[in-house]
Amino acid sequence: MSALSYARYGKDNVRLLKVHRNPDGTQDVTEMTVCTLLEGDIAASWTHADNANIVATDTQKQTVYVLAKQHPVNPPELFASILANHFLEQYSHIHVAQVSITVHKWSRMQVDGQAHPHSFLRDGEEKRTVECVARRSKGISIASGIKGLLVLKSTGSQFWGFHRDEYTRLPEVWDRILSTEVEAKWHWREFSGLGEVEKEVAGFDAAWSDAKKITLETFAKENSPSVQNTMYLMSEQILAAAPRVEAVDYSLPNKHYFEIDLSWFNGLQNTGKDAEVFAPQSDPNGLIQCTVTRKGVSPKL
Ligand SMILES: O=c1[nH]c(=O)c2[nH]c(=O)[nH]c2[nH]1
Numbered sequence: 565m566s567a568l569s570y571a572r573y574g575k576d577n578v579r580l581l582k583v584h585r586n587p588d589g590t591q592d593v594t595e596m597t598v599c600t601l602l603e604g605d606i607a608a609s610w611t612h613a614d615n616a617n618i619v620a621t622d623t624q625k626q627t628v629y630v631l632a633k634q635h636p637v638n639p640p641e642l643f644a645s646i647l648a649n650h651f652l653e654q655y656s657h658i659h660v661a662q663v664s665i666t667v668h669k670w671s672r673m674q675v676d677g678q679a680h681p682h683s684f685l686r687d688g689e690e691k692r693t694v695e696c697v698a699r700r701s702k703g704i705s706i707a708s709g710i711k712g713l714l715v716l717k718s719t720g721s722q723f724w725g726f727h728r729d730e731y732t733r734l735p736e737v738w739d740r741i742l743s744t745e746v747e748a749k750w751h752w753r754e755f756s757g758l759g760e761v762e763k764e765v766a767g768f769d770a771a772w773s774d775a776k777k778i779t780l781e782t783f784a785k786e787n788s789p790s791v792q793n794t795m796y797l798m799s800e801q802i803l804a805a806a807p808r809v810e811a812v813d814y815s816l817p818n819k820h821y822f823e824i825d826l827s828w829f830n831g832l833q834n835t836g837k838d839a840e841v842f843a844p845q846s847d848p849n850g851l852i853q854c855t856v857t858r859k860g861v862s863p864k865l
Pocket residue numbers: 723734789790791792818850852
């Protein structure tokens with residue numbers, strides 16, 4: 565005998581752009597990609613071909629558009645919570661609604677030295693992310709994040725003192741290139757409901773800019789002994805800056821740039837302190853991850 569032990573379904577990659585027209589004639593835009601996933605009394609669709617309780621994924625997509633028209637889409641934590649809460653209020657047989665949002669960057673253009681009222685450019689691939697889960701009679705869990713933030717420093721990074729044995733070839737280095745694509749998430753203490761999320765609106769934006777600033781400044785300023793230590797310092801500072809955040813995750817690939825020995829060419833010096841031309845490596849790459857939690861707290865998501 566078999567049994568359906570877990571099921572959820574929804575619409576992924578729902579893309580939308582919202583234009584906000586300000587009273588002074590300027591406009592703002594927000595572009596996002598949304599994923600909705602529902603759980604609840606839905607098993608019969610899988611087990612008995614009975615779709616009566618299935619809120620079609622197309623309906624979920626239309627709901628995203630309608631609610632984006634009726635409500636603010638910023639901050640994305642609030643819009644995700646509005647959507648997740650809607651699915652629980654509208655459908656009594658849905659018990660868990662998960663909404664994930666990726667916000668794509670559109671920065672206002674500077675034209676003739678002035679902020680243009682309605683033109684924007686993509687000046688970076690980093691994304692603002694939200695994972696929101698609303699559970700009936702329980703509350704709303706939110707994790708905010710940043711991903712796709714590509715950074716590199718040409719010095720101010722070391723890696724030495726690591727374990728050595730017969731498998732080790734890597735030399736110790738006191739000066740190297742360090743590059744990574746930052747993925748970080750910060751988990752908020754659970755919200756009792758939409759009302760409590762609404763009260764945190766300013767906190768979501770503040771945490772986003774603080775987390776980005778902390779990440780960039782720590783990366784640039786620290787003479788890094790390892791990716792491990794650098795990400796820990798970043799996490800500690802985010803916890804200090806955002807009192808409602810309970811845990812911070814980082815996932816950092818170590819995007820290696822290898823020295824190239826050119827001594828075969830008339831003794832040309834290009835290693836150690838003479839290294840100037842490097843070979844960027846696409847793979848394999850290190851992958852360093854951590855979760856740093858406020859003392860006495862275990863993360864929910
Ligand atoms: O910062 C680093 N951490 C490691 O664990 C590691 N391993 C490695 O080969 N290079 C590096 N760099």
